[in-house]
Amino acid sequence: MMDSMIVHSAAGALVEITDVRKSYFSNRVETPVLHGINVTMQRGDFVAVMGQSGSGKSTLMNILGCLDTPTSGAYRLAGVDVGAQSRAELATLRNRTIGFVFQSFNLLKRMSVLDNVALPLIYAGVSRSASRSRAQTQLDKVGLGELASRQPNQLSGGQQQRVAIARALVVDPPLILADEPTGNLDTRTSNDIMALLNELNRERGQSIILVTHEPDIAAHAKRLVRLKDGLVLYDGPAAEGLRQLRTDDNTASASEVSQ
């Protein structure tokens, strides 16, 4: 357990989470979800975050994505103190720093594939024509250049997720945050999407945080962070982490059998 709390070298760290706690309040009743998380991530890393439902995985994901703020603790993203930002500043920070890839793709209906990909650039203040040409380039890179004028609902799930990845990459953000990116896809398409993410990480040095509950998907990452009950259970190389995971599972099922 102590191993996971070792703070990695802070200099130039992309993600630096220090003793982050998060509680939800309903009717003044405090429900703590994260109990003090410490994670540091260097540029170029590929981290998978695993944990069962209720482990605080989604909450951590929202905090990492600057969609939510911690109750206490510090979060520095690309050198910026996230906790000190206003809502507008957070939006700009998300826009410049994070590319989101969601489980349900989250493309905007009634908007062409090209316009979907161009949208982050529009919010970044880039002109319409420049946004479109950059979006087209990005679509070409994920192999969907010819579908630019289609509507998202005319595309298959795998294609939609590729569009979402193109949208995440279009502003060239230091971090890609992929939340169960293969959750709605079949195995073959999932492998394609993971191959694309792997390629981005290997060839462009793209930093990626991948949230998943599937060990097979997590196996694509270099590093694994396992959460349990709002604490970091494991933080280390993915291969070793997944081996431990299997052992834990076997132990759990063995104990179930013995009962």
Add this chain to the structure above:
Amino acid sequence: MKLIHVLSEALRAMLANPLRTMLTMLGIIIGIASVVLMLAVGDGIKLFIDKQLSVLGSNLVIVQADSRKAVGARLRTGTVQTITLDDAEAINRLPSVKGAAPMLTTYSQISYGNDNTNTQVQGTTPISFAIRNLRLAKGIGLSEVDIASASRVAVLGKKVAEQLFYKNDPIGQTIRIDNQSFQVIGVLDNEGQSFDSGDIGEVVMVPISTARVTLIRTATPRTVQYVVVQSKTTEGLNDMVADIYDLMRDRHRIRAEEPDDFRVVNFGEFAKTGEAIATGLSIALGFVGAVSLVVGGIGIMNIMLVSVTERTREIGIRMAIGARPSDVLWQFLIEAVAICLVSGIIGVALSAGVASAVSSTGKFEMAIGAKAVGIAVVFSCIVGIFFGFYPARRASKLQPVECLRYE
């Protein structure tokens, strides 16, 4: 985010649900059309009155016979012809009067060659040309000599001349009025409606003496139907009317307790009545417009709130990829304003259609001015901003995490 982008987003949102957008716009369309029509009616009536006065001449009253109220059976105004040429001359001599023109009118068949028309013939004197602002397009007007000698001469209204002579010169030609020959000596330049004779362009003027001899049988040789009187000054108009009452009661030997056997019709009063009607109509239309705009605005607010709820997830996605709260605010605000603006434009078009339909009847001139269009645009924007702000603000205050969880 650039304005053009926000506008295209607004357009996209409007077209996503065209029926709903159209129904939402209806209230604003009716409201703006009412407001624009209100202005057009007001302007139109003012224009109408101004035109009347310029056709008729200003500061005019008409003195006409009125049935004696003391007599048992009341007769229609003008049927008891108690006004005479002598009355007209006496009125003309009043110091407050600039001119008084006796009138005898009838409808007659006018013909020239194979063409004929039925129109009003006015028997009058040269004074009437001066006080009624009559200008001549061609030829000359009636003269005192024509009156004295009951010459068979006629001055044609513009439209009568066009009907009978097309592009030919009518001057010197002989026309027939009720089968009697008259020589055309002049053509009037005036056009438009006048209170006493309908369209001034459709009138034929002849010497009053000739009219009496050839066209109009009167009770006595000196009876006239009415006298048109102009005061010297606008301020002196009411004093002049009082002078005329005193003079006429004296001349007609009406005792103090007896009612008048004549009446004085003041066109200034007509104009005032017209303006009052215009104001009333404007207030009514303005009220309808205001109510419509408020109801339409509430409809817009309602639909925008529904839209914000429906698009919660979209808002979450936009915020996640970098939309600031102000971007979201602008997006929804501009959408509301765009709906109102388009409604305003349709409303202006609708009112322009109504105005041109009314104008085409020829009875009333209605024009949609730049002022009306400007006011429509400003009003629609105000409605859009006022009723769109709350939903837009609500959208901008949404939390991205909650929006992304929203199904």
